[in-house]
Amino acid sequence: MNSFSLYGLRLLVLLFSHSLLLACLSTGPAFAGESSLILHTLVEEALLRNPDIQAARRRWEASQAIIPQVQSLPDPNLLLGFQNLPMLERVEGPVYGFSQKFPFPGKLGLKGEVAARQADRIEQEYLATQLNVVARLKRHYWDLHFIHKGIEIVEKNKLLLMQFEKTANARYSVGKTAQQDVFRAQVELSRVLDRLAVLEQQKESLHAALNRILNRPPIGPLGTPEDIHLTPLPQDLPELARRAEAFSPILLASAKSVAQGEESVSLARKEYFPDFNLSALGIQNERIDAIGYQIMLGIQIPLFYQTKQREGVNQAVADLSRAREDLTATRQDLLFQVKDAFERAQRATRLVKIVGDAIIPQATLALQSAQAGYSVNKVDFLTLLNNLLTLQENELELHGEMVEHEKAVARLEELTGGPLTASAAPPPKKESQSLPHSHSGSPRDTSQTDRP
Numbered sequence: 277m278n279s280f281s282l283y284g285l286r287l288l289v290l291l292f293s294h295s296l297l298l299a300c301l302s303t304g305p306a307f308a309g310e311s312s313l314i315l316h317t318l319v320e321e322a323l324l325r326n327p328d329i330q331a332a333r334r335r336w337e338a339s340q341a342i343i344p345q346v347q348s349l350p351d352p353n354l355l356l357g358f359q360n361l362p363m364l365e366r367v368e369g370p371v372y373g374f375s376q377k378f379p380f381p382g383k384l385g386l387k388g389e390v391a392a393r394q395a396d397r398i399e400q401e402y403l404a405t406q407l408n409v410v411a412r413l414k415r416h417y418w419d420l421h422f423i424h425k426g427i428e429i430v431e432k433n434k435l436l437l438m439q440f441e442k443t444a445n446a447r448y449s450v451g452k453t454a455q456q457d458v459f460r461a462q463v464e465l466s467r468v469l470d471r472l473a474v475l476e477q478q479k480e481s482l483h484a485a486l487n488r489i490l491n492r493p494p495i496g497p498l499g500t501p502e503d504i505h506l507t508p509l510p511q512d513l514p515e516l517a518r519r520a521e522a523f524s525p526i527l528l529a530s531a532k533s534v535a536q537g538e539e540s541v542s543l544a545r546k547e548y549f550p551d552f553n554l555s556a557l558g559i560q561n562e563r564i565d566a567i568g569y570q571i572m573l574g575i576q577i578p579l580f581y582q583t584k585q586r587e588g589v590n591q592a593v594a595d596l597s598r599a600r601e602d603l604t605a606t607r608q609d610l611l612f613q614v615k616d617a618f619e620r621a622q623r624a625t626r627l628v629k630i631v632g633d634a635i636i637p638q639a640t641l642a643l644q645s646a647q648a649g650y651s652v653n654k655v656d657f658l659t660l661l662n663n664l665l666t667l668q669e670n671e672l673e674l675h676g677e678m679v680e681h682e683k684a685v686a687r688l689e690e691l692t693g694g695p696l697t698a699s700a701a702p703p704p705k706k707e708s709q710s711l712p713h714s715h716s717g718s719p720r721d722t723s724q725t726d727r728p
Contacts, residue, residue, distance in 0.1 A: 311499030315417055318490065322413050323406060325491040332398075332405040339395040347388035352376040355557065368561065373570075375555035383551075386543040393536035400529035403693075407525065411690035413489050418679040418686075420482040421501035425675040427475050433668050434468045437461060440664070443650070444657060457657035464661060504678045506625065507685045509696065513618050516692055520614050521607065523693030530599070530606040537596035544592040547585045551576040610691060617687040624681035631674045639667040 323329060357371040441461035447453040484494040511519065521527060553574035560567050578585050643663040649655030689695055 313417070313420075313499040313501045315414065315502060318413060318417065318486070319410055321490050322409055326409050326489055327491055329402075329406055329409055332402040336395065336398045336402045339391070339398040343388055343391045343395060346391050347384050349379075349384070350377045355555070359559065370560050371557055373555060373557035375553060378552045378554060380546060380549035380551055383543065383546050383549075386539060386546060389539040390536055390543055393532055393539055397529045397532035397536060400525040400532060404525035404529060407690045407693070409489060411686045413486065414686035415683050416482055416485045416489070417501055418504070418682045420479065420486065420498075421504060422675055422679045423475055423479045423482060424500055426672055427472065427479070429668055429671050429675075430468055430471055430475065433664060434465065434472070436664060437465050437468060440657075440660065441465060452653060453657065460657060460661060464665075504675075504682060506628065506678065506681055507696070509618070509621060509685070509688075511696065513615060516614050516618060516688060517611055519692045520610055524610055524691055525693060526691075527603075527606055527610050530603040533599040534596070534603055537592070537599040541589065541592040541596055544585070544589040547588055548578055548581060550578060614688065614691050617684045617691065621681050621684035621688070624677045624684065627677040628674060628681065631670060631677065636667070636670050636674060639663070639670050643667050 353375045355371070355373045355375060358369070359371050360368045441458065444453060444457040444461050448455055448458050483496070483498045486498060487494050487496050509516075553576065555572045555574070557570040557572075558567065559570060643660075643666075646655050646660040646663045650657065650660045685696065
């Protein structure tokens with residue numbers, strides 16, 4: 277058996293192995309690309325079924341239930357006892373009554389405000405979780421689109437390579453070309469099979485990632501993503517930055533932390549004021565069959581204010597300063613990410629136009645010219661092969677940049693609080709959501725921590 281027959285046998289073995297790999301990776305009776313995978317349907321399903329979103333919603337609901345609890349008075353105490361007083365007129369009989377603690381006026385209201393600001397922050401975190409899950413879903417969706425397009429392009433080039441191999445074999449049999457052309461075609465066919473195997477593995481991994489977001493079984497089948505239509509950016513960078521500052525749940529959650537810190541400082545200062553305890557007792561004297569009563573008012577004196585109440589204020593002021601610095605850092609990071617995503621989208625738009633309108637048509641003409649030249653022995657096989665591979669990489673680059681554009685748009689939607697189109701803009705705010713400006717304050721400022 278000559279060396280050419282050995283290479284032909286190896287090629288048949290590789291083709292057979294590739295067929296077996298495709299059969300093993302398939303999870304359903306039919307090829308997953310037969311059905312269409314609609315993006316907006318997946319988004320709706322994720323919003324309803326994603327466990328991260330549901331957990332964030334439950335945390336928000338739990339935080340809302342805290343507000344009426346902290347605004348309520350402490351539970352009263354029921355008092356039961358027996359008295360036996362050795363006096364001139366002996367007093368003997370049961371004692372019964374109750375006692376109730378009353379915080380200083382304003383404390384319960386401030387506790388409710390602190391809990392309400394915390395609930396507002398958790399609500400924004402819930403909205404941020406929704407946006408993050410949708411953005412991750414879109415990124416995986418568009419990556420899956422690229423994998424499907426990559427498989428389609430590589431499969432098409434595999435057929436062309438098989439034709440090239442057949443042509444080279446025919447020319448070699450009549451002595452018009454060297455045997456190395458046949459070998460090079462077989463090597464490239466093997467590389468194509470290797471690339472298809474990698475793409476198939478990446479497709480199955482993306483299927484599992486999408487199913488995880490949708491709360492489906494990881495091995496569940498999926499269809500073929502829709503074709504990409506580049507989403508236009510209706511706003512420029514300054515408008516996107518303003519939109520992010522107004523609607524970004526991440527930034528609003530940080531602002532709510534500042535508001536919660538301000539209420540916590542006010543509550544800590546209220547702790548300087550005493551709480552009260554009112555008790556009422558009924559006393560029955562069985563010896564003379566008479567009933568008396570006793571009313572007492574207790575005052576909780578903040579005697580150790582220097583080590584308790586003052587340090588509590590210092591702690592609240594320090595936490596407020598930290599929240600303001602976190603707000604500044606969050607704002608700066610948000611604006612950076614908006615600019616980065618915007619520039620990525622702009623770059624992808626330019627490259628899609630250059631590659632799609634200029635480079636691919638030119639590469640296609642070059643390949644067609646090389647095919648014609650090779651058939652009449654004016655172009656060598658290496659030039660023909662290089663033109664084919666160049667066209668393949670250009671086509672992959674085109675779809676890759678389209679995917680990068682849509683992923684950048686998805687990132688912008690996550691950062692700015694929702695879809696960028698005017699018809700799907702975030703709803704207007706019910707109240708002013710202007711963010712407080714960050715400023716540093718000394719946590720040991722005596723004007724803030726001295727007793728009122």
